[in-house]
Amino acid sequence: MTNANNVELTSVILVGGGRMGQLIAQKLDADGGFAAEGIYDVTNADELDGRAPVVDLVIDFSNKDALPHVLAYVERTGAALVSGTTGFSDEGLSELRALGEKTRVIHSANYSLGIAALKRAAAQAALALGEWDCEIVETHHNQKADAPSGTAILLLDAVDPDHACEVAYGREGFVGARPAKQIGMHSLRGGTEAGTHEVHFFGADEEVCLTHRATSRQIFVNGAVAAAKRLLEREENGFYTFEQLMFE
Structure with missing residues (x-):
């Protein structure tokens, strides 16, 4: 497909009609290199099973319940994803990884370059700060x-890649002294907060805190579209991470 200036366009299907999906659609339109062929959501994702057009790229920011339809569409058409x-189960993530044997796939819970840098920094800090x-x-x-x-789960994997630690999802009651090899995970909800992530390391008489603050969802939109372009440049099928596409 080409535009009025005879420039080749990448055809795209968007899965996810929420705020992120709308922002991505606007970003793709402003970019000028993409042609949106349809927007689907969990309510009509079954249309991907046979009625949706064949495209070059699928961008999915929807709901985990749409995954079977997305997987079936990508496997049938060979579109990049x-x-x-x-919120995927381990089984769902395994299916996404396996799809990389047949086409080009990237999955990330966060498409912020700042978060990608935070993951690297947290992993290094965990190694350096030991116990x-x-x-x-x-x-x-x-x-x-x-x-x-x-x-937050990505950050947990960064600081404990071997899953050697117990994870405490909040604490309540008489929990006693904090045991070694435990990582606390805490979720705060309120207002219109776009997203703040903190990784705290506590030693004797000192603390290191690594923080990332998002002030709008646009950072994730920009990262997702940039990752899409990098993914389409890859000649080999595979399951790629955001860090691989953006830093390697």
Whole structure:
């Protein structure tokens, strides 16, 4: 497909009609290199099973319940997939990874370059600070459905990649002294907060706190579209991380 200036356009299907989906649609339109062929949501995702047009790229920021339809569509058409939906089960994530054998796939719970840098910094701090206590705190708007956030889970994986620590999802009652090899995970909800993530490391008489604050969802939109462009440049099928596409 080409535009009026005979420039080749990337055809796109958007899955997710919420705020993120609307912002991504606006970003794609402003970019000028994409042609949106349809917007779907969890309510009509079954239309992907046979009635949707064949496109180059699918961008999915919808609901985990739409995943079976998205997977089936991408497997049938070979479209590249940018997935930003959170709340998947381990089985759902495994299916996404397996799809990388047949096409180009990226899944990330957060498409912010700042968060990607925070993950790297947190991983390095966890190695350097050894036995220090670690707590993760995430804050989001009062309409967010899942807790902890997908980004907080990414940060947990960064500081404890071998899953050697117990995770305490908040604390209540007479819990006693904090045990070693425990990471606290805390979720705050309120107002219109776009997203704040903090990784705290507590040592004897000192603390290190790594923080990222999002002031609008536009940072995730910009990152998702940038990742889509990098993904389309890849010649080999595979399941890619955001960090691989943006930093390597």
